[in-house]
Amino acid sequence: MENEKLSLPQYDIPEDIQNAVAITTLDRLYNWGRRSSVWPLMFGLACCAIEMIAAQAGRYDMARFGMEVMRPTPRQADMMLVSGTVTKKMVPAIIRLYNQMPEPKYVVAMGACASGGGPFKEGYNVVAGIDKFLPVDVYIPGCPPTPQALIAGMIKLQEKIDKQSIKKAPWYNKKVKEDVNFVPVPVLGPDLMDPRRYEEIKAAAAAKEGA
Amino acid sequence: MMTAPASTTTIDLTQRFPGVVTPDARPGYSGFIVEKDKLVEVATAIRDELGFDLLTAVTGVDYLPENKMEVVYHAYKTTGGPGLVFRVQVPRVDPVEVPSLVHVYPSADLQEREAWDLLGIKFTGHPDLRRILMWEGYEGHPLRKDWQEPFYEEEVKPFKSRWPDGKFFMAEDRNPFKDNLKFPQNFDPEKWIPENDEMLYQSLKRYTVKSEDGMTTDRIVVNMGPQHPSTHGVFRAALTLDGETIVGLKPVVGYLHRNHDKIGERNTFLQNMPFTDRLDYFNSMSNNFGYAITVEKLMKIPVAERAEYIRVIMAELSRIQNHMVFVGMLLNDLGAMYTPALYAFEERELILDIFEAVSGSRMMCNYFRFGGVVRDVPDDVLQKIKDLVFDRLPGKTDEFERLLSENEVLVSRLKGVKVVDAETAVKYGVTGPVLRAAGVPYDLRRADPYSVYDRFDWDVAVRHNGDMYDNYLIRIDEIRQSLRILQQAVKTIPQGPINSQKPQYQVRVPAGESYGRIESPKGELAFYVVSNGKPNPWRYHVRPASFVNITCLEQMCIGTKIADFVALLGMLDIVMGELDR
């Protein structure tokens, strides 16, 4: 980041040392570091993943945002880019990956499918959007979103990171013992079963007439 | 065109099996109906006596009004020529049972599992009849016509609520579970015991044998995927290992099963076109091509002359970028992380620019229509294509070759590592470059010509060793052949209309069946469509190359080291969108 951006505007630094000294907040420095090295999970689900690869390649080059270091293991990743159709068969694996990612972690829903089911929403094996399970930070519309749209989404994510504060971040809070973002892994039964909704499913199944 | 069986075979089969084989007399249908009990015998004769060695497609159709289930088989000769359609009809009463053809045509393996999964047809004698696209324990067989998905609204589109009523609502609001879910009456999720892949590991058990020297060493089962950096998507393989050697393998697929067939049967014919884009998402143009010629065959309409050329140009451009990306990704899998892939993507972008210019979208082109294409190729775009195929791409292909083909590390890594031999490949229904690299010059553009490929001067690329190096080289050969076709096509493309029909939202399709196939970059891509004269297909089935090709994966991998598995899988050039549909 250029010095002018890093420095807080209200401090007058003499001109001759402006290149060497900056007065800023810890938050700004911390977020600047984080926003410039968001490591995505190397994780492609469907067609959108191909545009994700294209965005990594020559013409678009996500490396400009510090986002080229794709990690195949969730334990080293900061961001999960859900790039494609989320199916019922796949969702337990996705949730498991998400739970293995360390804090701070972000989820970006890329494309119509990940955002809400997309063209395949009516399908019997399709989850209508990853946000039924995971907290999504940025939605990117498109089918598939062009690499430009993906980059725009990434910039939005950076803006979101900029607004976070180290004081309030739950991942340094000693009082928060459990993983606040833990999501129970769904089970494959006669249909997809979300453990958080067992009671609801039971009640609805009992009330269902006929069938 | 091609489905009508040659008259000689008609005489042969019905005379050879009197009372067992009868010609299919329904209007719009072709081929034979075989008695269920004699199916294996007849199929063996079709393979051995008539020489139809390649069984490409096996699929079921649920004829609910006639209360019948039908299994349709499409067999071809690898020497080329028209195919043979034979089918079995059984009453639609559970259990619906049909003898399995796995022992006659091993290529039926995964396809029969699919028919069991989606249609509930039990193939007796199948060694490993488990669900394949859905998971064990899933309720119901989705492609049956009386099965309704949780977001069911109406039998066919356009749904009345949308048109003409024009009302909007959330599908979730109409489902008792407020989600895309469906459970049996009084279902209790807490009492459910998940299947946990027990059956999968059971099926791998058969590989466990006692070692000869009396020592019992444990075999270990390794799961690769569905999230793995080199499985090209959400592919999973369960491998049994003896030390480093692979002794057993089961592909586990369905993680991207997007219910293509079911959605396709609710759609109108034209509405399916954009869905085909999303099958093999690298090659939406080829997918469009396959679907368009299938329906055109059923409608018996010609294709506008200029459109034929445009189609060939787009399909071949698509093949070039597919093969370039294939080489890049292969090198990725072998450990040359990214650099070759970046070269490939550079060229791919240029080709995608053309697609975007003509269709409006980089990847999901939705460009073909029945009878032609949707928009013309403007002159400046044609000029761009000319620049690419005459100047840029030939040079870049040379550059690829210069950097890779003679590269010592690459050659020693690839040469002599067996992929598959010709006999096994044909037995397991492998098509496309992998089959041709094994020495079988079977290319549908020549063997079963469609569109205007017969007007160009080009050769079927073929290599003979069937090792990894040949599999790599054949892709380069095919790029060169595609360039040859393209250079002639852009020079000779005629002026004229781009569609033989008037633009229309709903096409009239007479009753009947149609099996259309094209040589997609991955192999044979075929569509099987049954129409009952209504605006929506009664049966819409995709026979993707990737899915049938992985039937052979186990044969390819057994006996090799685990380190080669990723490369072998890469050789098949699978893409999950069409594998799982």
Ligand code: SF4
């Ligand atoms: S949004 Fe479109 S491009 Fe992306 S995964 Fe879904 S269907 Fe494919």
